[in-house]
Amino acid sequence: MNDSSIEEVRPVLQARDVSVQFGGVKALTDVSLSVRRGEICGLIGPNGAGKSTFLNAATRLVNYATGSIMLDGQPLEGVETRDMIGMGVARTFQNLGIYASMTVLENVMLGAHHRLGGNFGKAIFAPFHVRALERYTREKATAVLEEVGMADLAARAAGSLPYPLQKRMEIARALAAEPKILLLDEPAGGLTHGEVHEFGELVDGIRRRRNLSILLIEHHMGLVMSLCDRIVVFHLGRNLAEGTPAEIKSNDAVIAAYLGKAA
Numbered sequence: 439m440n441d442s443s444i445e446e447v448r449p450v451l452q453a454r455d456v457s458v459q460f461g462g463v464k465a466l467t468d469v470s471l472s473v474r475r476g477e478i479c480g481l482i483g484p485n486g487a488g489k490s491t492f493l494n495a496a497t498r499l500v501n502y503a504t505g506s507i508m509l510d511g512q513p514l515e516g517v518e519t520r521d522m523i524g525m526g527v528a529r530t531f532q533n534l535g536i537y538a539s540m541t542v543l544e545n546v547m548l549g550a551h552h553r554l555g556g557n558f559g560k561a562i563f564a565p566f567h568v569r570a571l572e573r574y575t576r577e578k579a580t581a582v583l584e585e586v587g588m589a590d591l592a593a594r595a596a597g598s599l600p601y602p603l604q605k606r607m608e609i610a611r612a613l614a615a616e617p618k619i620l621l622l623d624e625p626a627g628g629l630t631h632g633e634v635h636e637f638g639e640l641v642d643g644i645r646r647r648r649n650l651s652i653l654l655i656e657h658h659m660g661l662v663m664s665l666c667d668r669i670v671v672f673h674l675g676r677n678l679a680e681g682t683p684a685e686i687k688s689n690d691a692v693i694a695a696y697l698g699k700a701a
């Protein structure tokens with residue numbers, strides 16, 4: 439699925455020499471990673487490699503002690519987590535972050551609401567803005583549900599959907615925010631083999647239609663190898679390797695890290 443149309447210009451996400459420390463634990467030491475426009479970049483590594491910590495640093499859930507992270511050329515230092523979505527960063531979580539008693543449409547509308555962020559204040563004081571906001575988010579959510587093949591499920595309670603469809607809905611909610619980059623944290627967890635394949639096709643279709651940049655953290659190697667254009671490998675909180683799926687598969691240091699041997 440590698441795509442030669444990926445732009446070589448400024449990466450959408452560019453992290454340089456990022457370090458994160460939790461008390462005495464050095465979770466990340468000088469890691470660097472970039473994601474280009476329209477690219478699916480995989481981030482892999484054995485348990486404890488620092489993948490989730492990197493995602494948390496890139497969404498400002500944790501602070502990094504040194505280094506820099508740029509989004510479309512804008513530094514993220516000082517940006518609050520709640521403002522990340524407005525800057526064009528959407529993510530999904532290992533444990534689904536859905537509102538079970540709300541409908542599918544309402545869940546997805548939340549994504550579009552988040553993108554509008556600062557317009558809420560205006561909406562409170564002006565009924566016209568409330569109606570316009572409601573119409574905008576409803577239309578946006580409806581269009582995204584059509585895109586992911588869930589239009590007929592819009593009125594269902596989100597909690598009543600089978601797990602793979604809840605995951606699909608979570609992606610729809612992220613897309614409703616019109617992100618520049620989508621960060622997926624272990625999306626294949628809990629899916630069967632067939633469901634993983636379907637999920638991969640969904641993500642690849644979204645990337646192609648929207649020329650969206652995606653950072654995929656995943657332990658399911660079949661999905662990573664078939665979906666990613668490029669893969670970055672972390673080990674013990676450091677960069678270990680980077681390359682195409684074929685290069686990573688045959689990289690001795692990567693194989694040693696996964697087998698628990700010193701490279």
Ligand SMILES: Nc1ncnc2c1ncn2[C@@H]1O[C@H](COP(=O)(O)OP(=O)(O)OP(=O)(O)O)[C@@H](O)[C@H]1O
Pocket residue numbers: 460463464465483484485486487488489490491492
């Ligand atoms: N909030 C925290 N407080 C203390 N240590 C943490 C915290 N979060 C992560 N760590 C430590 O930082 C290191 C990196 O963890 P992280 O969860 O980022 O790895 P990971 O590659 O995502 O692992 P996994 O594949 O198991 O999810 C580990 O040693 C972990 O124990």
